[in-house]
Amino acid sequence: MDLKSNHTSPVLTDPAPITKSRLGVPSSLLPYSPMGAAFPAGLFLTIPRKKTGILEDFRSSSWLDAMKSSSPPHKRMVKGVNNENESSDADADADDDAAYCTWMVKYPSALSTFEQITNYAKGKRIALFLDYDGTLSPIVDNPDCAFMSDAMRTAVQKVARYFPTAIISGRSRDKVYEFVGLTELYYAGSHGMDIIGPVRQSISDNHSNCIRFTDKQGKEVNLFQPAGEFLPMIEEVLRLLVESTKDIRGAKVENNKFCVSVHYRNVDEKSWKTVVQRVHDVLKDYPHLRLTHGRKVLEVRPVINWDKGKAVTFLLESLGLSDSDDVLPIYIGDDRTDEDAFKVLRERKRGYSILVSSVPKESNAIYSLRDPSEVMEFLKSLVVWKKSSAL
Numbered sequence: 001m002d003l004k005s006n007h008t009s010p011v012l013t014d015p016a017p018i019t020k021s022r023l024g025v026p027s028s029l030l031p032y033s034p035m036g037a038a039f040p041a042g043l044f045l046t047i048p049r050k051k052t053g054i055l056e057d058f059r060s061s062s063w064l065d066a067m068k069s070s071s072p073p074h075k076r077m078v079k080g081v082n083n084e085n086e087s088s089d090a091d092a093d094a095d096d097d098a099a100y101c102t103w104m105v106k107y108p109s110a111l112s113t114f115e116q117i118t119n120y121a122k123g124k125r126i127a128l129f130l131d132y133d134g135t136l137s138p139i140v141d142n143p144d145c146a147f148m149s150d151a152m153r154t155a156v157q158k159v160a161r162y163f164p165t166a167i168i169s170g171r172s173r174d175k176v177y178e179f180v181g182l183t184e185l186y187y188a189g190s191h192g193m194d195i196i197g198p199v200r201q202s203i204s205d206n207h208s209n210c211i212r213f214t215d216k217q218g219k220e221v222n223l224f225q226p227a228g229e230f231l232p233m234i235e236e237v238l239r240l241l242v243e244s245t246k247d248i249r250g251a252k253v254e255n256n257k258f259c260v261s262v263h264y265r266n267v268d269e270k271s272w273k274t275v276v277q278r279v280h281d282v283l284k285d286y287p288h289l290r291l292t293h294g295r296k297v298l299e300v301r302p303v304i305n306w307d308k309g310k311a312v313t314f315l316l317e318s319l320g321l322s323d324s325d326d327v328l329p330i331y332i333g334d335d336r337t338d339e340d341a342f343k344v345l346r347e348r349k350r351g352y353s354i355l356v357s358s359v360p361k362e363s364n365a366i367y368s369l370r371d372p373s374e375v376m377e378f379l380k381s382l383v384v385w386k387k388s389s390a391l
């Protein structure tokens, strides 16, 4: 199938016209709706007719290029294997370093500007938001083995003693909790579509999909799942994607509860086109699901007006920290989906967003950190600063 054709596609075209029911639920979703479920007004996303951003990347037939560039290449790992190449490797490395230094003028290191950051933070209540993959754990070939180090876990645990801290991940909430294993944090899985946060009356009043319950530690918490209606559809698509990609060597489909990831990191580049084709073939019958891409991964998610940025706003509200001049949210992330959160902080003109990247890339973030080890150093520095400023 030609991706440039007019064939109905979740990636290439707008979702079918939506007939809203009295609940505000698109009629095409009603068979899936549990009785009496309420879908929050305004949550359903209308994909703009003028294509922009990620969807356009795919539409403009450059999806294969996008797939290729969707994860920074490892810096020339094999050096000097062939002596003839040594000097050209060195030249290329010097070029890369120079480009990175130039880029850092626009996105200064959060470590070298740490004093500036903490000067501004004086007297303010910091709230910390952390992405997981590529931020707290290094990117690895097998998504099931993206473990965080004990040192990182300790750093996160310590920082959470001083500042409310949440992990916001594309993974399922259970999976990211399994990796992190710290009960003192808040967790948002499925790109913010599955949040456990503190109980606050105004939140339950404003968000109909909130359920209050007592967690395993005996703490009262709020569970918020704005895409709850999509669960049966996502489970169906998960099964179809597993089936349709099972013969592609290296392809891996991951269940992220309200989203599905189709990994192609371990697929031979010659078969990447087949991967996107198969995903496209499945999704063409699901106009209420959309496709975005992350680091060597295609991500299927519901077409709702909810993302990591909305999750940050929601958590700040839950923590009683929204709309207050003395609050300083800090968000650290490495991926495209983190850009939604960076944008929110930028638009609110409040808070600091930090992009984790070892290669130059355009971002809505203000600062940068090179890799998870620098993230750990930053978290440790926050603790040292907080302790010393309390003396």
Ligand SMILES: O=P(O)(O)OC[C@H]1O[C@H](O[C@H]2O[C@H](CO)[C@@H](O)[C@H](O)[C@H]2O)[C@H](O)[C@@H](O)[C@@H]1O
Pocket (backbone or CB within 6 Å): 131, 132, 133, 134, 138, 139, 140, 141, 142, 143, 144, 146, 168, 169, 170, 171, 254, 256, 261, 263, 265, 294, 295, 296, 297, 299, 335, 337
């Ligand atoms: O929001 P995040 O916590 O950053 O999650 C985004 C995706 O992360 C995972 O995939 C990425 O990391 C894997 C492990 O290092 C790597 O193998 C993969 O290529 C990366 O895309 C996770 O597996 C995905 O489900 C998340 O959507």
